[in-house]
Amino acid sequence: MSSNVITIPGIQIEAMPWVDELHQWLTTVDHKRLGILYILSALLFLVIGGIEAIIIRIQLIHSHNNFVSPEVFNRMFTMHGTTMIFFVAMPILFGFANYLVPLMIGARDMAFPRLNAFSFWLSFFGALLLYFSFLGGSGLYGAIALITGLSRFWSPDLGAWGRASTSSPPSFACDAQA
Numbered sequence: 758m759s760s761n762v763i764t765i766p767g768i769q770i771e772a773m774p775w776v777d778e779l780h781q782w783l784t785t786v787d788h789k790r791l792g793i794l795y796i797l798s799a800l801l802f803l804v805i806g807g808i809e810a811i812i813i814r815i816q817l818i819h820s821h822n823n824f825v826s827p828e829v830f831n832r833m834f835t836m837h838g839t840t841m842i843f844f845v846a847m848p849i850l851f852g853f854a855n856y857l858v859p860l861m862i863g864a865r866d867m868a869f870p871r872l873n874a875f876s877f878w879l880s881f882f883g884a885l886l887l888y889f890s891f892l893g894g895s896g897l898y899g900a901i902a903l904i905t906g907l908s909r910f911w912s913p914d915l916g917a918w919g920r921a922s923t924s925s926p927p928s929f930a931c932d933a934q935a
Contacts, residue, residue: 786870791877792856795848798881802844805888809837836891844884851877 773781782790812833816824825833859867867873 784874786866786874788855788859788867788870788873791867791873792852792854794877794881795852795855798877798884799845799848799852802840802848802884806837806840806845809833809840813837832891836888839887840884844880848880 782794785791785794812825813830816822816830855867855873859865
């Protein structure tokens with residue numbers, strides 16, 4: 758029986774220490790590793806968004822449930838939507854794009870690899886900052902509903918388009934509170 762494998766006795770390849778491996782992952786500018794980091798961060802926030810969805814569903818099991826307060830429910834609803842769009846859907850697309858596009862076009866790497874790495878870390882730490890504001894302070898409290906209501910105060914009159922954007926139902930809720 759023949760084998761195509763040639764063994765060299767006495768040579769051992771040692772694995773890198775985990776600190777060096779972690780340093781390589783944290784300081785990488787390789788498009789494949791950055792794509793994997795984007796996908797892993799998206800999966801992390803998918804779990805966090807799933808926990809938020811479970812808490813929201815527990816609150817909605819029956820009427821007058823006091824699992825979470827109304828303020829926490831509103832914050833969690835807003836954070837869930839923000840998480841699933843900005844911290845799950847977009848990073849997973851960016852991750853696959855970072856990993857696959859250079860391979861598909863035959864490039865060695867992405868253009869501006871340091872800017873690519875900076876954008877990942879900026880988005881990741883921005884997400885962490887948003888979650889620390891949710892846990893430690895008031896966080897986002899109905900911010901999605903307030904965007905339309907506040908737009909007429911901060912933008913010039915745009916004619917019919919400006920009035921149409923400020924006459925949507927969320928602005929009526931904001932006007933009633935003001």
